[in-house]
Amino acid sequence: MIIIPKHVKNLSPYKAGKPIEELAREKGLKKIVKLASNENPLGPSPKAIEAIANHINSLHRYSSPKTLRLVNTIAEKYNKLPEEIIAASGSDSLIQYIVSTFSVEGDEVLSSEGTFIGWYVSIDKYDRKSINVPLNNYHIDLNGILERITGKTRIIYLANPNNPTGTMFTKSEFENFMSRVPKEVLVILDEAYTIYAEDIPGYPNGLLYNMENLIVLRTLSKAYGLAGLRAGFAVGPAYLIQELYKMRLPFEPNSLAQEAAIASFNDDVFLKETIRMNKLSLNMMKDKFDEIGIRYIPTSANFYLLLFPDEEFAVRFNEECLNRGLILRHVKNFMIPNGIRINSGTKEETEFALKIIEEVYFILLDN
Numbered sequence: 001m002i003i004i005p006k007h008v009k010n011l012s013p014y015k016a017g018k019p020i021e022e023l024a025r026e027k028g029l030k031k032i033v034k035l036a037s038n039e040n041p042l043g044p045s046p047k048a049i050e051a052i053a054n055h056i057n058s059l060h061r062y063s064s065p066k067t068l069r070l071v072n073t074i075a076e077k078y079n080k081l082p083e084e085i086i087a088a089s090g091s092d093s094l095i096q097y098i099v100s101t102f103s104v105e106g107d108e109v110l111s112s113e114g115t116f117i118g119w120y121v122s123i124d125k126y127d128r129k130s131i132n133v134p135l136n137n138y139h140i141d142l143n144g145i146l147e148r149i150t151g152k153t154r155i156i157y158l159a160n161p162n163n164p165t166g167t168m169f170t171k172s173e174f175e176n177f178m179s180r181v182p183k184e185v186l187v188i189l190d191e192a193y194t195i196y197a198e199d200i201p202g203y204p205n206g207l208l209y210n211m212e213n214l215i216v217l218r219t220l221s222k223a224y225g226l227a228g229l230r231a232g233f234a235v236g237p238a239y240l241i242q243e244l245y246k247m248r249l250p251f252e253p254n255s256l257a258q259e260a261a262i263a264s265f266n267d268d269v270f271l272k273e274t275i276r277m278n279k280l281s282l283n284m285m286k287d288k289f290d291e292i293g294i295r296y297i298p299t300s301a302n303f304y305l306l307l308f309p310d311e312e313f314a315v316r317f318n319e320e321c322l323n324r325g326l327i328l329r330h331v332k333n334f335m336i337p338n339g340i341r342i343n344s345g346t347k348e349e350t351e352f353a354l355k356i357i358e359e360v361y362f363i364l365l366d367n
């Protein structure tokens with residue numbers, strides 16, 4: 001018998017939002033809307049689809065090991081040096097590479113309660129000692145995190161806007177924070193939702209900083225609509241990025257993901273429509289939540305965190321929505337047991353979702 005390491009035995013696998021086909025099979029429903037994984041409801045950019053079609057016949061070839069065209073495209077777009085950039089199969093995989101590259105078993109890492117589940121999963125996988133500071137009114141408590149830094153702290157993880165709360169910290173809060181973090185502590189700034197937030201006054205764009213202890217993460221999974229392909233990238237000082245290259249699996253992201261990413265960066269029309277649709281859907285949701293009295297946290301991203309009286313209410317709410325064909329995300333595993341997250345959809349999806357939400361909410365209030 002092989003002895004399984006204790007920390008692996010204790011792991012719970014990443015729990016994603018329920019796939020549409022699975023719910024359809026389980027419940028025999030005709031119509032299903034999924035607003036559970038913060039995906040882009042418009043689908044991928046038509047330019048990405050075209051790029052994939054153009055490269056499909058080269059699938060028998062390995063891609064460029066340093067993903068040169070993609071890295072150069074990112075460098076040009078964000079005015080960075082190619083040595084400051086590494087791409088991989090999603091920012092989730094970059095989080096794992098960063099943890100395994102810059103810390104060892106038993107090191108302390110710091111973050112927040114109520115943040116991205118992928119961070120918690122990575123930390124447990126690598127058996128790091130993790131400290132998670134409670135949220136302050138559903139915002140990441142930067143001062144609280146500063147107070148918990150010790151000589152053993154190696155990495156701090158911050159998502160801005162944060163998932164699942166949708167809240168953000170400002171440029172001045174971030175700069176004050178960075179000025180007080182020791183230079184030996186690496187800060188990961190995860191900007192998965194930055195495209196939805198960058199027009200908000202005071203939002204700090206991480207790619208405008210050049211700091212020796214800062215790595216910024218971006219993903220193609222959200223506004224760019226490529227979640228299924230798996231592509232993300234990290235930007236940081238070259239001396240850190242070169243170490244990540246040693247740990248990354250060769251040929252990540254896959255060749256089609258690279259081509260689709262390059263094409264998506266060139267589709268401003270698609271991005272504009274994505275932002276327009278997001279605002280429209282979130283406004284429809286806000287109006288309905290205000291009308292029927294569901295509590296939600298104001299958002300800077302493409303989703304709302306809904307808050308219910310307790311965990312049991314949230315579980316039942318989620319279940320009743322599923323029964324009617326609406327997939328949402330209960331965020332207990334993000335350490336918010338009474339929370340349900342809903343992301344923006346098309347107008348039609350949003351109307352469908354709000355009808356179900358209203359119906360279910362009043363049924364549960366009456367019981």
Ligand SMILES: Cc1ncc(COP(=O)(O)O)c(C=O)c1O
Pocket residue numbers: 037038089090091092093116118159162163190192218219220221227230231232
């Ligand atoms: C804050 C945050 N970071 C990273 C990710 C994962 O992105 P990717 O699909 O690139 O792994 C998500 C997805 O939900 C997220 O919310």
